[in-house]
Amino acid sequence: EAGVTQFPSHSVIEKGQTVTLRCDPISGHDNLYWYRRVMGKEIKFLLHFVKESKQDESGMPNNRFLAERTGGTYSTLKVQPAELEDSGVYFCASSQVLRHEQYFGPGTRLTVT
Amino acid sequence: AQSVTQPDIHITVSEGASLELRCNYSYGATPYLFWYVQSPGQGLQLLLKYFSGDTLVQGIKGFEAEFKRSQSSFNLRKPSVHWSDAAEYFCAVGTGNQFYFGTGTSLTVIP
Numbered sequence: 001e002a003g004v005t006q007f008p009s010h011s012v013i014e015k016g017q018t019v020t021l022r023c024d025p026i027s028g029h030d031n032l033y034w035y036r037r038v039m040g041k042e043i044k045f046l047l048h049f050v051k052e053s054k055q056d057e058s059g060m061p062n063n064r065f066l067a068e069r070t071g072g073t074y075s076t077l078k079v080q081p082a083e084l085e086d087s088g089v090y091f092c093a094s095s096q097v098l099r100h101e102q103y104f105g106p107g108t109r110l111t112v113t
Numbered sequence: 114a115q116s117v118t119q120p121d122i123h124i125t126v127s128e129g130a131s132l133e134l135r136c137n138y139s140y141g142a143t144p145y146l147f148w149y150v151q152s153p154g155q156g157l158q159l160l161l162k163y164f165s166g167d168t169l170v171q172g173i174k175g176f177e178a179e180f181k182r183s184q185s186s187f188n189l190r191k192p193s194v195h196w197s198d199a200a201e202y203f204c205a206v207g208t209g210n211q212f213y214f215g216t217g218t219s220l221t222v223i224p
Contacts, residue, residue: 004156033211042117043203043214056210091157093212100145100164100207104157 002026004105006092012111018080021108025074025094032075033095033102034067038088046090049075050097061086082112115140117204119215126194127223134189134218136204145207146187148178151217152200160202163187174198196222 005024013019025032034046046065047057051072060067064083069075079086089109093102118137126132138144145164149157161172168180178189187204199222205212 035212035214040216042216043205043212045211045213048210059211093157100209101147101159101162102207102212103159104149106154106156 004092004094004103006090006105006108008108009106010109010111012113013082014113015084016081018078019082019110021077021079021090021110023075023077023092023105025092026103028096029094029103030072030097031095031102032069033093034075034077035091035093036088037091037107038085043091046077079110082110084112086110087112115206115208115213117206117213117215119202119204119218121218122216123219123221125221125223128196129193132189132191132194132198132220134202134204134220136187136189136215137185138187138204138206138213139185140206140208140213144187146178146180147205147207147212148172148176148187148189149203149205150174150200151203157203160189194220194222196224198222 007022030051032049035043037043045059048055049069052069066078089107091107092105095102116139147162148160160176163170163180202218204215
């Protein structure tokens with residue numbers, strides 16, 4: 001069974017540009033989560049989808065971040081326009097309904113210069 | 114508010130030595146507790162989890178962790194460390210909706 005995959009693995013962009021990160025969850029997992037780790041800090045929750053619906057987006061830093069999950073399969077996280085403080089590693093995780101363990105992808109390392 | 118503290122940012126141990134990584138949490142209800150490991154270039158891999166029952170839980174790769182409610186702790190242990198255990202370790206508290214992570218402990222294993 002394939003795990004959670006994320007694309008790209010690395011992205012380097014200039015301040016003001018747009019970047020879109022993609023996450024493909026484990027097949028059959030209705031729950032999808034986005035997290036972010038800024039260097040030296042803890043991994044922080046961004047938002048949670050159940051199928052295509054946003055269940056909780058309380059962790060989204062500001063309106064420059066837009067997450068979508070059309071059709072309840074893969075998800076995208078767009079940052080527009082990117083700022084220097086957006087640099088970090090963005091993790092995606094998925095889980096089955098009513099199961100507490102989350103399965104994480106390898107992360108996308110975003111560097112904004 | 115929920116929080117997780119991993120007081121050791123970096124630990125160095127000799128191969129074959131025992132290991133204990135500390136984790137303390139703050140959570141109002143009975144916690145779901147997890148330890149994840151991240152090797153270079155890899156994603157977060159689940160080592161073990163505690164939901165209820167026996168407070169000593171066994172995980173993969175020879176790791177175990179003990180839940181101590183009185184101390185709000187969930188420390189990770191391994192009796193004999195292997196060079197391949199060098200990685201970053203994260204403790205997490207799970208609510209129904211999201212995880213709260215510690216800042217991680219980086220483990221270096223010396224021959």
